[in-house]
Each structure stands twice: as structure tokens, then as C-alpha cells.
Amino acid sequence: xxxxxxxxxxxxxxxxxxxxxxxxxxxxxxxxxxxxxxxxxxxxxxxxxxxxxxxxxxxxxxxxxxxxxxxxxxxxxxxxxxxxxxxxx
Numbered sequence: 001x002x003x004x005x006x007x008x009x010x011x012x013x014x015x016x017x018x019x020x021x022x023x024x025x026x027x028x029x030x031x032x033x034x035x036x037x038x039x040x041x042x043x044x045x046x047x048x049x050x051x052x053x054x055x056x057x058x059x060x061x062x063x064x065x066x067x068x069x070x071x072x073x074x075x076x077x078x079x080x081x082x083x084x085x086x087x088x089x
Contacts (some may be wrong), residue, residue, distance in 0.1 A: 001087065008079040008080070012079040021038075048073055
């Protein structure tokens with residue numbers, strides 16, 4: 001559970017960082033930071049989704065909780081909210 005909390009926070013930070021590198025890529029035509037941050041964000045996103053699935057199976061959470069965690073990973077700042085609401089115990 002602690003690992004999933006850290007993943008949620010890291011994924012949220014990577015999501016924000018990815019959003020910050022987008023103007024660098026499209027306005028200033030410098031794509032390299034976006035590639036690196038995008039790769040890190042992708043890995044953390046997949047790790048969070050798989051981690052949420054694993055914790056849901058271990059804790060026998062309802063499927064709706066898993067779906068909320070997955071949807072929150074698609075929304076900016078969503079993983080911060082889900083970490084506070086669902087993962088702090």
C-alpha cells in the first residue's frame with residue numbers, strides 16, 4: 001500500500017512535468033525533454049495502474065475503487081486526490 005501511495009505521487013508529478021515539457025516541444029521546437037519525461041511518465045502510469053490492480057486483488061477492494069484509481073490517473077492532479085482519499089490508511 002505504501003508503494004502504491006508513492007507511485008501515485010510520482011505519477012502525479014510526472015504528469016505535471018509532462019505537461020510542462022509540452023510547450024518546450026511545440027513552442028520552442030526542443031523535443032528532447034518531452035521524450036525523457038514522457039517515457040518516465042509512461043512507465044509510472046503503467047506501474048500505478050498495475051499496482052492498483054495488485055492492491056485491489058490483495059485487499060479485496062470493490063471493482064469500483066479500482067476504476068476510480070484508474071480514472072484518477074488520467075486526470076491532472078487526480079492521483080494526488082486518490083492518494084489522499086483511498087490510499088492513506
